[in-house]
Amino acid sequence: MIREPYSISVRELNEAGQGNIPEELVPASQLIYSSPATLAFNSPGATGFGVKRAGLAVPGSVMLLVAPGCCGRNTKLVSEIPGYEDRFFFLLMDESDIVNGDHLARVPDAVREVVEYLDEKPSVVMICGTCVDALLGTDWDRVCRKAEEASGVPVRPCYMYALTREGRKPPMVLVRKAIYSLLEPAKRDSRTVNILGYFSPLRDDCELYDILRKAGVRQINEISRCEDYESYLGMSKANFNIVLNHEARTAADDLAARLGIPYLELTRLYQTDKIASQYKAFAGSIGVKLDDTGFRAAAEEAVRSFREKHGEISIAVGEMLNANAFELSLALIKYGFKVPEIYSNISREDYVYIRHLAELSPETRVYTNLSPTMLHYDCSSAAADLTLGKDAEYYHPDCHNVPWNEEKQPFGYAGVTGLFEKMTEALA
Amino acid sequence: MSVKGLHKIIYPFAPDQSGAASVLYELGGMIIICDAGGCAGNICGFDEPRWLQTKSAVFSAGLRDMDAILGRDDLMIEKIRKASDKIDAKFIAIIGTPVPATIATDYKALRRMAEKRIGLPVITVDSNGALWYDSGISKTYLECFRRFASEDAGGIIPGSAGVLGVTPLDSDSLTAGDKIREALSAEGMEKVICYGAGSTFEDFAAAGRMEKNIVVAASGLRAARYLKDRFGTPYECTDPLAGEVRSALPLRTEEIAGKNILIIHQQVRANALRDILRREAAGSGAEARITAATWFMMDDELSEEGDFRIREESDFFELVRNGSWDIIIADSSFRRAAGDLCGRYIDLPHFAVSGHFAGEESVRFYT
Numbered sequence: 001m002i003r004e005p006y007s008i009s010v011r012e013l014n015e016a017g018q019g020n021i022p023e024e025l026v027p028a029s030q031l032i033y034s035s036p037a038t039l040a041f042n043s044p045g046a047t048g049f050g051v052k053r054a055g056l057a058v059p060g061s062v063m064l065l066v067a068p069g070c071c072g073r074n075t076k077l078v079s080e081i082p083g084y085e086d087r088f089f090f091l092l093m094d095e096s097d098i099v100n101g102d103h104l105a106r107v108p109d110a111v112r113e114v115v116e117y118l119d120e121k122p123s124v125v126m127i128c129g130t131c132v133d134a135l136l137g138t139d140w141d142r143v144c145r146k147a148e149e150a151s152g153v154p155v156r157p158c159y160m161y162a163l164t165r166e167g168r169k170p171p172m173v174l175v176r177k178a179i180y181s182l183l184e185p186a187k188r189d190s191r192t193v194n195i196l197g198y199f200s201p202l203r204d205d206c207e208l209y210d211i212l213r214k215a216g217v218r219q220i221n222e223i224s225r226c227e228d229y230e231s232y233l234g235m236s237k238a239n240f241n242i243v244l245n246h247e248a249r250t251a252a253d254d255l256a257a258r259l260g261i262p263y264l265e266l267t268r269l270y271q272t273d274k275i276a277s278q279y280k281a282f283a284g285s286i287g288v289k290l291d292d293t294g295f296r297a298a299a300e301e302a303v304r305s306f307r308e309k310h311g312e313i314s315i316a317v318g319e320m321l322n323a324n325a326f327e328l329s330l331a332l333i334k335y336g337f338k339v340p341e342i343y344s345n346i347s348r349e350d351y352v353y354i355r356h357l358a359e360l361s362p363e364t365r366v367y368t369n370l371s372p373t374m375l376h377y378d379c380s381s382a383a384a385d386l387t388l389g390k391d392a393e394y395y396h397p398d399c400h401n402v403p404w405n406e407e408k409q410p411f412g413y414a415g416v417t418g419l420f421e422k423m424t425e426a427l428a
Numbered sequence: 429m430s431v432k433g434l435h436k437i438i439y440p441f442a443p444d445q446s447g448a449a450s451v452l453y454e455l456g457g458m459i460i461i462c463d464a465g466g467c468a469g470n471i472c473g474f475d476e477p478r479w480l481q482t483k484s485a486v487f488s489a490g491l492r493d494m495d496a497i498l499g500r501d502d503l504m505i506e507k508i509r510k511a512s513d514k515i516d517a518k519f520i521a522i523i524g525t526p527v528p529a530t531i532a533t534d535y536k537a538l539r540r541m542a543e544k545r546i547g548l549p550v551i552t553v554d555s556n557g558a559l560w561y562d563s564g565i566s567k568t569y570l571e572c573f574r575r576f577a578s579e580d581a582g583g584i585i586p587g588s589a590g591v592l593g594v595t596p597l598d599s600d601s602l603t604a605g606d607k608i609r610e611a612l613s614a615e616g617m618e619k620v621i622c623y624g625a626g627s628t629f630e631d632f633a634a635a636g637r638m639e640k641n642i643v644v645a646a647s648g649l650r651a652a653r654y655l656k657d658r659f660g661t662p663y664e665c666t667d668p669l670a671g672e673v674r675s676a677l678p679l680r681t682e683e684i685a686g687k688n689i690l691i692i693h694q695q696v697r698a699n700a701l702r703d704i705l706r707r708e709a710a711g712s713g714a715e716a717r718i719t720a721a722t723w724f725m726m727d728d729e730l731s732e733e734g735d736f737r738i739r740e741e742s743d744f745f746e747l748v749r750n751g752s753w754d755i756i757i758a759d760s761s762f763r764r765a766a767g768d769l770c771g772r773y774i775d776l777p778h779f780a781v782s783g784h785f786a787g788e789e790s791v792r793f794y795t
Contacts, residue, residue, distance in 0.1 A: 003514075003516075027490055028490065028492060029507070030490070030507055030510060030511065031460065031487035031488065031489060031490060031507045031508065031510075031511045032465060032468065032487055032488040032489075032490040033487060034468055034469065034471075034472035034473075034479070034486050034487065034488065038465070038468075038469065038488075039469050039472055039473035067526075068443070068526045068556065068557035068558040069440035069441065069443050069557065069558060069559075069560065070440070070443030070444075070445060070446070070467055070470060070525065070526065070557035070558075071440075071466065071526070071557070072435075072439065072440040073439070073440050073441070073442060073443060073446070073470050073474060073475065074469075074470050074473065074474040074783075075439060075440075076439045076782075076783055077474065077783075079439065088439075089434070089435065089436055090433075090434070090435040090439070090440060091431070091433050091434055091435075092433040092434075092435060092440065092558070093433065093526075093558055094433065094558050095529070095556060095558050095559070097433075097558070098526055098529050098530050098556060098558055099529070099530065099532070103433065106431050106432060106433065106434075109431045110431040110433075110434045113430065113431050113434060113436075114434075114436065117436055130466075130526070131463075131464055131466075131496075131526055131527050131530075132526045132527075132529075132530050134493060135493075135496055135497070135527065135530045135531060136530065160466075161493075162463075162464035162465045162466045163464040163491060163492055163493040163496060163527065164492070164493050165464065165465065165492070166492060167492075167493065372485070372487055372511040372514060372515060373514050373515075375483055375485055375515060376514075
């Protein structure tokens with residue numbers, strides 16, 4: 001019996017091609033190891049934004065989780081985050097509900113009781129359904145309509161259907177659609193823009209704000225910066241939406257269809273040359289000229305300064321961070337650092353980076369956080385001088401680490417600058 | 429009248445699949461949570477405090493909608509077989525969740541198919557996520573002893589005791605097993621096995637060799653009765669740590685006398701604490717009226733008249749509102765729900781309730 005974690009070099013991965021990803025890297029073909037990364041997306045109550053926390057992005061909203069007790073257990077962690085106290089309620093299914101769906105008849109009364117219990121009427125009650133209702137085929141739209149009649153407040157469904165994670169519309173896509181579903185048609189304002197994609201705001205120093213303002217935008221909306229329900233409803237006025245996370249594409253499509261708001265997409269990148277190209281294309285598509293040279297120079301200076309101080313160090317990269325592990329690894333290698341190991345799930349879309357990685361660093365090894373063989377990973381080994389990502393820290397607890405998973409989202413040049421500042425701090 | 433199942437303040441407790449996994453965590457088997465991912469995530473990320481310290485082969489079956497709808501058990505068994513080629517495992521445990529409960533998975537058939545295909549002993553636990561942790565512990569103990577305990581393991585070991593109901597979930601400390609071993613050793617026991625806390629697969633196989641069993645939580649009671657029937661092992665229900673728990677309560681003896689007190693915990697601990705407080709009150713020449721209540725298993729043999737099984741949050745409100753309690757001793761999670769309806773509230777940690785131990789730092793990777 002081989003007691004080693006499965007890994008593959010980027011060269012081999014590239015040679016296999018995106019249509020032939022090895023079975024060991026395909027989640028559906030194996031049991032799933034409970035690694036820190038798996039916990040973060042399998043148990044989203046544990047960290048970051050899962051369906052439960054994301055579903056409460058609408059200001060003044062509360063959530064009724066309709067589920068067996070197990071699905072609400074770790075919600076306690078979310079409830080301990082400031083701003084989430086007193087916003088979760090539970091309608092617990094018993095053993096017979098699981099089979100016959102009797103709990104659904106109780107939902108309208110439960111919503112009414114929750115609304116009556118609260119001192120202040122919620123802006124919306126989000127109903128969070130789980131795997132049981134996925135299998136029962138529950139018509140949540142109908143249940144929510146009945147609950148709305150019973151309670152007198154808007155009620156919307158969000159789907160914590162882990163069973164559909166690899167489906168066409170996985171839970172994190174649908175919850176993004178759900179949180180914008182309350183927006184109604186309004187008169188458009190040519191100087192208002194929405195940023196979609198994240199449940200927390202961009203870093204305050206992100207140049208995208210400056211770029212948009214210089215392009216004449218007066219109002220930049222992000223759902224996480226809406227202080228109240230009224231300002232949330234103001235998102236209906238946007239001239240266009242900027243989608244920063246592909247999981248918000250369905251929401252943007254819905255807003256385009258219902259409210260006539262067009263959208264364009266930008267990607268979070270750490271390669272400064274690619275950031276520049278993306279901004280150039282962005283400026284072209286909205287018909288403005290933009291000057292990003294100052295922002296780019298600052299980011300490249302942060303990289304240069306770090307490299308000058310610490311040399312061409314080796315950096316192991318995980319996936320529990322605000323970056324695509326492969327794009328970030330490619331950026332680091334292009335900046336002159338070594339990336340010996342990457343810990344990440346792989347999708348076909350990652351091949352755009354894997355192809356370049358195979359040219360520049362073919363022997364970089366890729367581990368998947370999902371493989372049962374990761375149980376054998378030797379956490380006492382020192383694979384790198386520095387690790388990036390909370391999961392990478394788990395594999396190398398004695399290494400310097402930058403979790404890079406802050407709530408405020410890095411983007412663009414400010415993301416590069418911020419990352420290298422944190423790396424400098426970690427090695428100080 | 430509140431809607432059945434509605435919780436407005438009290439968060440759900442550790443579910444039965446977490447209880448099942450807590451018994452098996454250290455036994456060297458492959459533990460397969462028959463779920464889409466969230467249940468395994470909840471176990472390792474929240475309910476299993478040993479996850480951060482000790483590696484264990486706890487895996488999610490990674491079920492997807494079509495696996496469940498089409499009942500593709502063979503696909504799951506093939507995944508288990510492939511993993512078993514790469515992981516040393518003494519046995520396979522398949523633990524149920526709401527997904528197999530909804531599609532009425534035939535666990536017996538699943539076990540037979542898996543044993544045939546994989547060639548390792550397989551146990552299944554029909555947990556469903558709608559019951560609390562104690563149910564999962566109880567079922568898993570029973571399943572383990574049925575499958576693994578052997579008449580051929582040897583004779584009775586003099587001075588030995590098996591302890592049932594001692595996984596981290598039942599308790600207020602990650603080191604409860606060690607403390608129980610110390611306490612029983614101090615009483616003269618030479619060999620103490622805490623099933624689910626520092627025990628091995630071989631300990632379960634040799635369960636029939638124990639001179640007696642000690643049940644420290646009601647979750648261990650069914651297994652104790654089974655072992656008595658099968659091996660003749662006598663058992664007693666007691667909490668060896670009750671004295672230590674009492675000492676930690678900020679409550680002087682003179683504050684107990686004449687008071688109306690409610691203790692909420694798992695039944696054995698609540699009873700043991702009640703006994704101590706009563707003795708203290710009697711020693712000071714006054715009685716204390718003490719009621720034990722629990723959200724979990726309540727065995728008639730261990731109950732006094734007036735003891736209370738709480739099933740709904742509304743039951744809890746009623747119990748607190750109508751009891752005229754001078755003192756409530758319970759996990760801090762209930763403090764807010766108790767509001768100002770009692771004279772004094774004293775924390776009595778219960779990991780399965782709050783997910784926190786007494787005075788110990790966080791046990792989670794993500795906090």
